[in-house]
Amino acid sequence: MKIGTFSKMTGLSVLTIRYYIDLGLFTPQRSERYWDFSEEDLSRAAEIARYKSCGFSLQTIAELFSLLQGSTLSKQERMRRLHSVLDCESQRIQTNRRQLTLSLDKLNSMIRDIQGQVVTDSFNGIPLYLFSQICCSFCGKPLQWKDVCIANHQVFHGVGSCSCGFCASVTEGILVVENIQTPLIPAVDRNLYTLQNRTPQDVSYIESFNQWLNLQLNQLDLEGKIVFEDVLNTACFLNRAISDLNVKAYYILCDTDLQVVRYYMSSIRSAYPEGNFLFMVDDGIHHPLKEGCLDVIIDYAASEIYQKYGYRSSSTPLRRFAHDGTILAGRFSRRCKKQFGKRNPLEDATDRYQLPALLQDMQNNGVVILKERVGNRSVDSSVYAGALPGDVFKPYAFIGRWSMK
Numbered sequence: 142m143k144i145g146t147f148s149k150m151t152g153l154s155v156l157t158i159r160y161y162i163d164l165g166l167f168t169p170q171r172s173e174r175y176w177d178f179s180e181e182d183l184s185r186a187a188e189i190a191r192y193k194s195c196g197f198s199l200q201t202i203a204e205l206f207s208l209l210q211g212s213t214l215s216k217q218e219r220m221r222r223l224h225s226v227l228d229c230e231s232q233r234i235q236t237n238r239r240q241l242t243l244s245l246d247k248l249n250s251m252i253r254d255i256q257g258q259v260v261t262d263s264f265n266g267i268p269l270y271l272f273s274q275i276c277c278s279f280c281g282k283p284l285q286w287k288d289v290c291i292a293n294h295q296v297f298h299g300v301g302s303c304s305c306g307f308c309a310s311v312t313e314g315i316l317v318v319e320n321i322q323t324p325l326i327p328a329v330d331r332n333l334y335t336l337q338n339r340t341p342q343d344v345s346y347i348e349s350f351n352q353w354l355n356l357q358l359n360q361l362d363l364e365g366k367i368v369f370e371d372v373l374n375t376a377c378f379l380n381r382a383i384s385d386l387n388v389k390a391y392y393i394l395c396d397t398d399l400q401v402v403r404y405y406m407s408s409i410r411s412a413y414p415e416g417n418f419l420f421m422v423d424d425g426i427h428h429p430l431k432e433g434c435l436d437v438i439i440d441y442a443a444s445e446i447y448q449k450y451g452y453r454s455s456s457t458p459l460r461r462f463a464h465d466g467t468i469l470a471g472r473f474s475r476r477c478k479k480q481f482g483k484r485n486p487l488e489d490a491t492d493r494y495q496l497p498a499l500l501q502d503m504q505n506n507g508v509v510i511l512k513e514r515v516g517n518r519s520v521d522s523s524v525y526a527g528a529l530p531g532d533v534f535k536p537y538a539f540i541g542r543w544s545m546k
Contacts, residue, residue: 142177162459166203198233204226219270265297271393278427284429286300304322315403327425340521346536357512363437368435369395370438370441374397374426376441377405379439397422397424402421404419440470440473444473448490449526469543473499475494475535476525520536
């Protein structure tokens with residue numbers, strides 16, 4: 142059966158199924174471009190659900206399957222290892238239970254201490270240091286704030302305005318620019334179509350570029366630094382990478398779609414409740430931040446979207462937020478061959494997916510490329526907006542530094 146049928150029968154999303162394949166939990170046969178799932182895979186899905194209901198991690202489940210099926214170990218050794226795995230998992234679950242008990246006690250204490258009308262989550266506000274970086278998007282002046290709620294060195298609520306007419310508010314821990322009529326960089330992929338429709342081979346190949354970026358960023362001293370990523374609706378690099386980066390860094394994540402920002406805020410804060418985050422919604426260009434405040438900028442396919450709207454790279458709209466030495470790290474899909482044919486003019490900007498345009502614009506804005514990784518294998522072009530069959534796309538990753546001298 143095909144992956145869509147298998148998804149309906151198991152209740153697992155297509156993205157989850159592909160992830161399980163990468164982990165070796167499912168081993169379907171490959172038929173042309175499609176996965177072919179069997180009754181054995183259905184049984185395996187039921188076993189995975191049973192183990193997960195016990196609180197087992199996916200890595201542990203994969204290890205159990207390896208020991209239970211096809212192991213070359215003796216029966217005695219296999220049983221010894223199974224006992225060891227299950228014992229370790231039992232200890233992990235007991236540790237989690239103790240931590241959850243402590244969290245529940247803390248939550249109950251917070252509920253008892255509430256005295257006003259505003260109920261706040263002690264891990265859901267904007268750290269004061271990041272709050273101090275907020276200013277008017279247009280004139281750069283500090284905002285005048287009222288109705289501000291501060292607790293645990295974080296801002297949970299407030300309304301800010303500027304004499305020039307700009308206004309913004311903090312609601313549910315998210316900074317929202319209030320007077321946006323039409324986003325300048327609209328959300329183009331809030332349903333993550335691109336990610337869900339990539340082939341398993343392409344997902345694995347592109348993941349190697351993500352890991353390369355992770356490695357470069359891990360070599361930086363990020364403690365106390367501000368790391369910024371926007372255009373989250375195509376994909377959010379930091380959603381997965383933060384676990385490998387410095388927990389003492391400050392992170393700003395931005396998009397023009399409130400739904401997208403809420404999604405990633407929920408995902409990231411649930412995993413890293415005590416992290417330093419500013420989630421914000423604006424028009425995609427005029428960020429309400431002080432000039433020169435960003436130390437690291439993540440361009441995770443963002444330039445591909447900027448190019449659709451007339452910018453040749455993200456370095457042009459983000460230059461004023463950088464300073465001498467700011468790091469720019471990103472991944473870009475370069476079109477190496479453009480098939481002749483009629484294209485959607487709304488998607489086919491002259492410089493879109495053009496690596497020379499990207500590099501030239503970054504150079505014009507003072508970005509010096511320090512390292513790069515150039516992909517030599519093409520990926521499926523059907524997931525790219527405006528592409529035609531026969532177009533050839535290959536991944537490219539880079540890390541550079543702004544030189545303002």
